Structures are given as C-alpha cells and as structure tokens.
Amino acid sequence: MKKLAERNPEKLIDLLLERRTFERTAVKLYDRVLSLMSASEDAQILGMLDTMQAYRDEEAEHQEWLEEQIRALGGDVNGESARSRLAATEARGIEQVILREDMELPHLFHALMAAELVDNAGWDLLTALAEEADDDEALDAFLLRQAEEEDHLEYLRETMSRYAESQVLGGALQLPTEP
Template structure:
C-alpha cells in the first residue's frame, strides 16, 4: 500500500475510506437479510443461509482489513473523506430499501445492486494499484475482488430464481449453500 500512497497519501486514504464505508454498509445489509431470513425459516432460506453468512463474514473481513490498511498509512478509519461521503450518500437508497422492506425478493434485489457497486469498487482499487506498480496491494485487492465476484454470482442467481417464481409462477429452487456447483442444480 506504501507504493500507492507515495504519490498521494491523502488520495490513497480517500479511496480506501470509500471502500471501507461501503463495506460497513454491506455488512449491515447482509445482517438485515440474514435477520429477515431467520424470521422466515423455510426450506429456501435454509438452502442459502450458510452461504449468505459466509458472504457476510467475508464483507466483515474486508471491512477489518481496510481499517488496518488505513491505520497502517497513518489515517483514521472513521474519518469522513470526500469519497466516503459520496459512497455513503449513494448507498442511502439501498439502505432505505433494506431497513424498511421485509420482502426477501426486494432485499435480494437491493443486495444485487450493492454487490455490483462493490465489485466495481474493488476492481478500481486493483487497477489503481496495478498502475501505481504496487503489486502487493494489487494482489490483496484482487483477492477481495474475487470473493466479491462470488457474492455477485450467487446473489444474481438468487434474484433470477426469485424473479422466475414471481413472473412465471415456477417452483425454482434457490441455490444451495455449497458454492457455485450447487447453483447449477
């Protein structure tokens, strides 16, 4: 991360704090989805619960890792920066849906929107690290990007199955919690 910060420590901290603010929001989003799933225990929610919990835990690890990176650069992990303020404002709509709506299809739709943004954010950090020649940071960002890509594929599959049920009345089963292979069945 030092190599990225050489050019502008403040801008590097701004980008890291942006991603950190979004990861914090992501943890809250997953917590809410898991809470609603627990209140509506069914075969469907049981099929996906463990994967959703794993994704939530990965979001939390991303949050904690980013906090450590910000601190290692001498920054404040709770500082409001230009980009963290922007992402906080952008997230308000998703947060409003999640906190005020208890319908699982709506929650997963909001989660899908969040995962799309999350993927783009990690991809941007990886590209910036690559351009800065900070290969260690690039590897760390790509590791988290790959986890986010898994989240996106899984949530997209859930939204697809829920939409099929809604539109066609089909009895589409939600993907199992055994990774991508389970989604193929």
C-alpha cells in the first residue's frame, strides 16, 4: 500500500474509510438477513445459511483488514470523512429496507444485492488505483477482496433470478445452496 499512499495518503485513507463504512454496514445487513433466514422453516432458505454466513464473515474480515490498513497509514479507524459520511447515507436506505419488520426474504435479498453492487464498485475503484500506482501488494490484496465480493454478488443475482423465474414463469422455486 506504500506506493498507493505516496502522493496523497489522506485521500487514500478517505477512500479506505469509505470502504470500511460500507463493509461495517454490510455486516449489519447480513446479520439481520441471517437472523430471519435462521427463523425460517423453509429447507431451501436453511440450505443457504452456510453460504450467507460465510459471506457475512468475509464482510467482517474486509472491515478488519481495512481498519488495519487505515491504522498503518496513520488514520483514525473511528474517524469520519466526507466519503465515509456519503457511504453511510447511501447505505441507510438499504439498511431501512432490511431492518423493516414486514419485509419478505426476497426483498431482503434484493436489498443485499443492491449493497453488493455498491460494494463491488468500491473495490473496483481501489483495484484500478492500485494498478495505476503500480502497487502490486495493494493490488493483490484488493483483488482478493474484490473476487470475494463478486462471489457474493453473483450468488445474490442467482437467488433473485430464481425468485423471479418462479414468480413470473411459474414452477417450483429452486434456490441456490452452493455458490
């Protein structure tokens, strides 16, 4: 991350704080969805629990890793920036959907998918910056997390696709169990 931080470490910390804010929110979103999934009596929903728990744990790891990077650059992991406040505001709408008591699981999966789209875009930006700075160490770290986020997104896309097929075309719902 040294090459990436050479020119403007404060701006890099700002970007990392933004990612950290969104990852922190993602952990809360997954926790809520997991609690509702665990209460389900639907075997297909229960069959998704391990995958969704693994994704939640990856989000928590991303948050912890980002905090380590922010500290290493001299930043305050509890600090805020304009970008992190923006990320919190953006996430608040998704959070409101997921925290509502009357939401059905398909709607919660949809909201999670929206969060993962934003998450993917954030890691994509960091990856592009690391490439431009020729920072192979940062690039490898970002690519690893970006690939995990892409897996989350693809799984949620598949889930939403299967719900849509069942609702629009009829037939039995077949939710994914493995990514």
